[in-house]
Amino acid sequence: MNSSCLQSWPEPVVCVQSLAESGISKIPGRYVKPPSQRPDGGTVKKMRNIPVVDMEKVESGAAVKEMAEACREWGFFQIINHGISGEMIECVKESWKEFFNQPLDLKNQYANTPATYEGYGSRLGIEKGAILDWSDYFFLNFLPLSLRNPTKWPAFPSSFKKVIEEYGDEVVKVCAKLMKGLSMGLGLEEEYLLNAFGGEKGIGGSMRANMYPKCPQPDLTLGLSSHSDPGGITILLADHNVPGLQVLKGNDWITVDPIPNALIVNIGDQIQVLSNGIYKSVKHRVMVNPNKERVSLAFFYNPKGDLIIEPSKELLTKERPSLFPPMTFDEYRLYIRKKGICGTSKHQQ
Template identity: 65%
Template sequence: NRNIISEYGEQVVMLGGRILEILSINLGLREDFLLNAFGGENDLGACLRVNFYPKCPQPDLTLGLSPHSDPGGMTILLPDENVSGLQVRRGEDWITVKPVPNAFIINMGDQIQVLSNAIYKSIEHRVIVNSNKDRVSLAFFYNPRSDIPIQPAKELVTKDRPALYPPMTFDEYRLYIRTRGPSGKAQVESLTSE
């Protein structure tokens, strides 16, 4: 039903705004800092995607989604409560995220890493398929407006911790990573060496 999807989107946008406020306060910034850096509540880039992963009799031969970090701000994921499939990288290991009923999973994206000058890190993740169950998830991508330069917050840049990333719009960043192809977190990390 289109109305349900529309209302879901509106509510998730409100949740995303609240999370940005909490992250801003935690960084010692004004509570509206990250939301304003994203373009303000009326100018965000937001997109809802339904992911369907069919069961696969040989799951070890395929990935539902290869390792990557999300290029945008954050992803608010409503996972399938009955089938786990999301894995996050911790060091050299892949940890399977067990879905909690009626709970979202929030993945930090590359733009939050840039704005926080790497105090917050985007999460490298992948999706594995299940041998005997289909899996569905709803991923809501909460992104900055595409034409605003994103750079580390001036308040988080010091002599001891210089700005790690150059200013770049979300459009420029998407083009930047598209030319390199999916490669874990290599794209956002490579910005610090340019």
């Protein structure tokens, strides 16, 4: 598939936030999920906490076992004492809320295309006639620096670029610490996973701010459909006042209860591959709320696009041979781009 077929969306893009603010009492059919994919289309357990890891203890090695267990059993955990101030976290949240509350014509100055996804949009995937999610988003590239284009970043609020750059730099530091802990949890050298990603200069990073508007029929749709993340590690800055993230644990959907100023970490497909399935890239989804909108910010920490990602040789045994075929992250992203957010995890051999 070449990029020329990805220059435009198959249908006009509708801003979900505008739909929600129009006062409709029923959602358009394009947003109604099949019964099996609706929030009540499976067992939903009441809100509870996923594992919590203290980053100060990970750095000393004391919590490496806890982190590894969370990755094996859940694929998700929250981190506290991560070094990013509560003041910065609130500033980042408010900046994105301010952007999404701008008039639509101003936001549309940043309208994106499926060629890069960078900018403001309301759909993922290019399948014509697809059932859509109840959300808007803004996607931007952060690393490598050669892909960072601040002219595509919102010019309002005026402090936006400075705030996002500072936050992104801090998240990258947190991810480097996580990669060391994750490597040690597998019994590998602490630099193993970082080196497999291409080292500090090879890392790819991007952000997606998500706006989940109020929804008059939240039992019929989702803010984000069930999926696993294609990349390495995702760091989510959630709205702890309006829970919505659900994680699949066995056959149950667990609604995550975010801790104020904590960050939610989940393992992506590339780490699952490198660990040969020891660490789990788990499906998750986002519910919407009838009375409150939600804004969240996901940071995706990814391997260098042209490096082959395959299970670590140190983790292969006769009893547990390689479960995944070698593939570059660029190759995998093309697959995801064609299939949209519902694209499944890497296929096991």
